[in-house]
Amino acid sequence: xxxxxxxxxxxxxxxxxxxxxxxxxxxxxxxxxxxxxxxxxxxxxxxxxxxxxxxxxxxxxxxxxxxxxxxxxxxxxxxxxxxxxxxxxxxxxxxxxxxxxxxxxxxxxxxxxxxxxxxxxxxxxxxxxxxxxxxxxxxxxxxxxxxxxxxxxxxxxxxxxxxxxxxxxxxxxxxxxxxxxxxxxxxxxxxxxxxxxxxxxxxxxxxxxxxxxxxxxxxxxxxxxxxxxxxxxxxxxxxxxxxxxxxxxxxxxxxxxxxxxxxxxxxxxxxxxxxxxxxxxxxxxxxxxxxxxxxxxxxxxxxxxxxxxxxxxxxxxxxxxxxxxxxxxxxxxxxxxxxxxxxxxxxxxxxxxxxxxxxxxxxxxxxxxxxxxxxxxxxxxxxxxxxxxxxxxxxxxxxxxxxxxxxxxxxxxxxxxxxxxxxxxxxxxxxxxxxxxxx
Amino acid sequence: xxxxxxxxxxxxxxxxxxxxxxxxxxxxxxxxxxxxxxxxxxxxxxxxxxxxxxxxxxxxxxxxxxxxxxxxxxxxxxxxxxxxxxxxxxxxxxxxxxxxxxxxxxxxxxxxxxxxxxxxxxxxxxxxxxxxxxxxxxxxxxxxxxxxxxxxxxxxxxxxxxxxxxxxxxxxxxxxxxxxxxxxxxxxxxxxxxxxxxxxxxxxxxxxxxxxxxxxxxxxxxxxxxxxxxxxxxxxxxxxxxxxxxxxxxxxxxxxxxxxxxxxxxxxxxxxxxxxxxxxxxxxxxxxxxxxxxxxxxxxxxxxxxxxxxxxxxxxxxxxxxxxxxxxxxxxxxxxxx
Amino acid sequence: xxxxxxxxxxxxxxxxxxxxxxxxxxxxxxxxxxxxxxxxxxxxxxxxxxxxxxxxxxxxxxxxxxxxxxxxxxxxxxxxxxxxxxxxxxxxxxxxxxxxxxxxxxxxxxxxxxxxxxxxxxxxxxxxxxxxxxxxxxxxxxxxxxxxxxxxxxxxxxxxxxxxxxxxxxxxxxxxxxxxxxxxxxxxx
Ligand code: NA
Ligand code: NA
Numbered sequence: 001x002x003x004x005x006x007x008x009x010x011x012x013x014x015x016x017x018x019x020x021x022x023x024x025x026x027x028x029x030x031x032x033x034x035x036x037x038x039x040x041x042x043x044x045x046x047x048x049x050x051x052x053x054x055x056x057x058x059x060x061x062x063x064x065x066x067x068x069x070x071x072x073x074x075x076x077x078x079x080x081x082x083x084x085x086x087x088x089x090x091x092x093x094x095x096x097x098x099x100x101x102x103x104x105x106x107x108x109x110x111x112x113x114x115x116x117x118x119x120x121x122x123x124x125x126x127x128x129x130x131x132x133x134x135x136x137x138x139x140x141x142x143x144x145x146x147x148x149x150x151x152x153x154x155x156x157x158x159x160x161x162x163x164x165x166x167x168x169x170x171x172x173x174x175x176x177x178x179x180x181x182x183x184x185x186x187x188x189x190x191x192x193x194x195x196x197x198x199x200x201x202x203x204x205x206x207x208x209x210x211x212x213x214x215x216x217x218x219x220x221x222x223x224x225x226x227x228x229x230x231x232x233x234x235x236x237x238x239x240x241x242x243x244x245x246x247x248x249x250x251x252x253x254x255x256x257x258x259x260x261x262x263x264x265x266x267x268x269x270x271x272x273x274x275x276x277x278x279x280x281x282x283x284x285x286x287x288x289x290x291x292x293x294x295x296x297x298x299x300x301x302x303x304x305x306x307x308x309x310x311x312x313x314x315x316x317x318x319x320x321x322x323x324x325x326x327x328x329x330x331x332x333x334x335x336x337x338x339x340x341x342x343x344x345x346x347x348x349x350x351x352x353x354x355x356x357x358x359x360x361x362x363x364x365x366x367x368x369x370x371x372x373x374x375x376x377x378x379x380x381x382x383x384x385x386x387x388x389x390x391x392x393x394x395x396x397x398x399x400x401x402x403x404x405x406x407x408x409x410x411x412x413x414x415x416x417x418x419x420x421x422x423x424x425x426x427x428x429x430x431x432x433x434x435x436x437x438x439x
Numbered sequence: 440x441x442x443x444x445x446x447x448x449x450x451x452x453x454x455x456x457x458x459x460x461x462x463x464x465x466x467x468x469x470x471x472x473x474x475x476x477x478x479x480x481x482x483x484x485x486x487x488x489x490x491x492x493x494x495x496x497x498x499x500x501x502x503x504x505x506x507x508x509x510x511x512x513x514x515x516x517x518x519x520x521x522x523x524x525x526x527x528x529x530x531x532x533x534x535x536x537x538x539x540x541x542x543x544x545x546x547x548x549x550x551x552x553x554x555x556x557x558x559x560x561x562x563x564x565x566x567x568x569x570x571x572x573x574x575x576x577x578x579x580x581x582x583x584x585x586x587x588x589x590x591x592x593x594x595x596x597x598x599x600x601x602x603x604x605x606x607x608x609x610x611x612x613x614x615x616x617x618x619x620x621x622x623x624x625x626x627x628x629x630x631x632x633x634x635x636x637x638x639x640x641x642x643x644x645x646x647x648x649x650x651x652x653x654x655x656x657x658x659x660x661x662x663x664x665x666x667x668x669x670x671x672x673x674x675x676x677x678x679x680x681x682x683x684x685x686x687x688x689x690x691x692x693x694x695x696x697x698x699x700x701x702x703x704x705x706x707x708x709x710x711x712x713x714x715x716x717x718x719x720x721x722x723x724x725x726x727x728x729x730x731x732x733x734x735x736x737x738x739x740x741x742x743x744x745x746x747x748x749x750x751x752x753x754x755x756x757x758x759x760x761x762x763x764x765x766x767x768x769x770x771x772x773x774x775x776x777x
Numbered sequence: 778x779x780x781x782x783x784x785x786x787x788x789x790x791x792x793x794x795x796x797x798x799x800x801x802x803x804x805x806x807x808x809x810x811x812x813x814x815x816x817x818x819x820x821x822x823x824x825x826x827x828x829x830x831x832x833x834x835x836x837x838x839x840x841x842x843x844x845x846x847x848x849x850x851x852x853x854x855x856x857x858x859x860x861x862x863x864x865x866x867x868x869x870x871x872x873x874x875x876x877x878x879x880x881x882x883x884x885x886x887x888x889x890x891x892x893x894x895x896x897x898x899x900x901x902x903x904x905x906x907x908x909x910x911x912x913x914x915x916x917x918x919x920x921x922x923x924x925x926x927x928x929x930x931x932x933x934x935x936x937x938x939x940x941x942x943x944x945x946x947x948x949x950x951x952x953x954x955x956x957x958x959x960x961x962x963x964x965x966x
Binding site for chain 2: 003040044047048051054055056058059166167170171172173174175244245246247248249250251302303306307309311312354
Binding site: 018019020023024025027029045049050057058063066248257259260263290292344 | 807818854860864891
């Protein structure tokens with residue numbers, strides 16, 4: 001059997017094991033080990049595993065993973081997320097679908113301090129979903145908005161996926177961050193358009209009673225109280241983005257400074273007990289370790305694929321097919337979206353990018369633009385079944401058996417369609433991604 | 440007829456000359472010579488460059504363990520496993536001619552048993568040295584005197600920070616991919632780097648003042664083959680691989696020299712029309728001398744620290760003598776200060 | 778699901794695994810890892826502060842952070858596994874276990890054995906790296922600036938992987954036992 005055939009069998013085997021429910025990291029390690037064994041020897045295969053475990057994440061850049069998670073947890077316990085939502089709720093109270101718009105707005109602002117979407121999803125599930133349901137929105141729409149808008153967290157800087165792309169593609173991380181700004185705002189606007197459209201054209205799809213509930217409640221919020229509530233998040237944004245773009249710290253250090261800032265706010269607001277601090281740290285550990293172990297396993301897997309010669313074969317295959325740049329791009333994005341159904345965002349990038357970056361370069365594509373498209377396509381996977389990270393986050397943060405996983409996937413589906421639309425727009429207009437970054 | 444399967448790999452991409460030549464020179468040349476033997480031997484190559492099999496933090500162990508059969512070893516990052524091989528890093532201002540440097544490095548690896556042993560101990564057979572063109576300053580504001588460095592934050596990865604000792608400059612850790620953002624935002628105010636690296640990363644856009652200090656070319660490692668793999672090859676093939684390894688190193692020296700000159704020129708041309716145009720100026724000889732002489736005796740410190748690991752003093756002496764024999768004029772006689 | 782899961786931070790987490798001496802060891806290592814995360818935050822902030830306020834960055838922060846990440850992962854891997862937080866796709870296995878408990882739990886036990894194997898290989902392959910780092914006084918960093926020995930990192934990887942293998946073995950055994958009980962009771966819940 002040729003090495004190449006082995007490589008394809010390894011991919012099939014890995015997918016089967018994952019779909020059957022083996023832990024994803026374990027499935028990647030086992031299928032890589034067996035394949036290298038068949039190509040070389042069990043001893044070499046063991047050394048491959050040992051090298052990946054000991055070296056793959058021994059990198060300063062991966063320090064951002066636990067730090068961004070930690071920041072999200074502190075923001076959550078300090079109540080800063082809730083206050084941000086309150087402010088947007090008050091600002092948009094007169095509009096139809098106002099609470100949905102408020103969720104998108106608060107997510108876009110929160111995105112400016114967090115680097116991972118799961119932080120956004122868990123914070124706003126607790127904050128926005130009960131509020132929306134209380135105001136007569138359907139459960140399905142309520143959870144859908146939260147899951148959908150959480151993906152802004154990794155498009156608007158800072159962003160873990162942009163950092164990982166920057167590292168793999170050897171693009172400046174600062175530029176990748178800037179590249180995400182306009183696409184992130186575009187997506188937020190399109191989400192708002194979707195919500196307003198649904199509110200006016202198909203009110204039954206978002207309101208339980210079929211029409212918006214009358215605004216009976218009196219407003220306790222004032223300009224002053226709203227400003228006070230907005231101050232902490234503003235401070236965090238100034239700290240993270242201001243510090244980043246005035247040279248006090250690097251993109252990787254932003255995670256640490258942001259986490260420290262959120263910690264100080266939590267202390268100042270007396271929201272942190274020793275018990276809660278310990279919960280935050282433990283939870284940060286669980287979340288980061290499962291991501292990082294996946295990165296270890298996925299890097300072993302891509303090394304195994306390299307040894308089979310598959311990346312090179314696919315590269316020549318695509319070149320020989322004469323797909324041309326647009327054909328290649330469409331095929332690539334479709335593959336990424338399909339992979340997004342079954343594996344997580346970081347693994348997709350680690351598996352795909354080493355294969356496609358040389359091809360993209362050979363077509364003379366702008367790698368910053370390519371990175372924005374990649375990150376957005378990968379993020380679609382956060383919302384698609386069966387393995388949709390944001391959806392599962394909403395589900396577990398919600399802790400409400402009446403709302404099923406299926407409801408959340410269904411509620412998020414309109415947002416998936418809007419993301420595909422914006423993917424097309426960004427592909428056609430590269431300057432949306434490159435203008436700020438190349439300034 | 441006999442077929443040998445060899446995997447050749449690197450942590451860095453083929454755009455770097457010392458990786459590119461593995462693919463464009465080493466592999467085809469070995470094939471050609473093996474075929475010319477007429478014994479029916481054939482090598483089936485699998486090429487995996489650009490970190491596909493391992494990253495730069497594991498170049499030595501990956502080839503030593505047989506994850507790749509042949510690979511480029513980034514010796515500068517392996518000070519713990521190859522302490523004596525670091526001699527060129529601690530003797531800056533020795534020569535700006537990378538061809539001479541590589542010749543001497545190749546020769547020392549054969550002539551000095553302690554150096555050869557460092558490859559051998561890690562289960563490797565050394566094939567040919569690699570290096571980079573001479574180091575200059577690329578900064579946001581002009582550096583005309585050595586004193587101008589005082590208090591400046593300068594990006595310089597790892598051991599290169601040693602070269603700033605005594606200048607009052609603050610070394611900031613980073614890599615070629617981070618320099619642009621770091622300098623643009625002010626995390627650092629410039630970098631000690633190489634023209635062939637600054638050109639593709641466009642760092643001159645944010646650091647338009649190029650001071651050609653000529654701190655020296657740097658020996659950074661080399662190509663090596665796994666010892667078990669090597670011992671499994673017929674003697675004729677072994678000889679071909681070693682010969683072509685040295686050929687690789689020689690061509691690399693020439694290529695680096697050409698690319699260096701072209702890169703410096705291209706930086707000047709491409710940066711001529713930007714808001715603050717690129718200005719390339721040499722550092723005044725007196726100032727350059729001041730730099731070399733003010734630096735603490737880093738070679739002496741290194742020799743002291745490594746005395747127990749082998750003939751560190753002899754290595755520094757031989758290195759500088761061999762350089763002088765080939766016409767180099769080290770600015771500081773590190774070997775006379777041990 | 779794993780990193781998509783999120784517990785309520787306001788209260789003490791619901792116990793997700795029965796208490797045992799082995800569990801205490803695993804949770805203690807997890808606590809140690811949590812402390813390392815906090816230290817990384819403090820260390821990076823201190824570096825930023827020293828660099829900007831006093832033009833004096835801390836030596837070796839980049840190296841320490843790089844090494845700490847793998848230390849965090851392997852200190853916390855066994856606990857992450859023990860508390861059911863490893864990433865997996867549940868579309869097939871969860872309904873399957875509910876419908877056919879005996880076959881489902883056996884399949885899950887087999888998957889846990891694969892976990893024993895994967896973690897075991899990591900431990901097996903890391904042991905010689907530890908021995909070499911110990912015997913040769915290997916270090917990372919730059920001599921004359923900052924150095925730190927390599928062996929503590931290696932031993933953490935070894936111990937973490939070995940404990941993860943043990944934890945997977947316990948999970949496999951538990952599922953296998955329960956599958957036998959399901960058989961005795963007629964196979965349906
Ligand atoms: Na963000
Ligand atoms: Na998905």
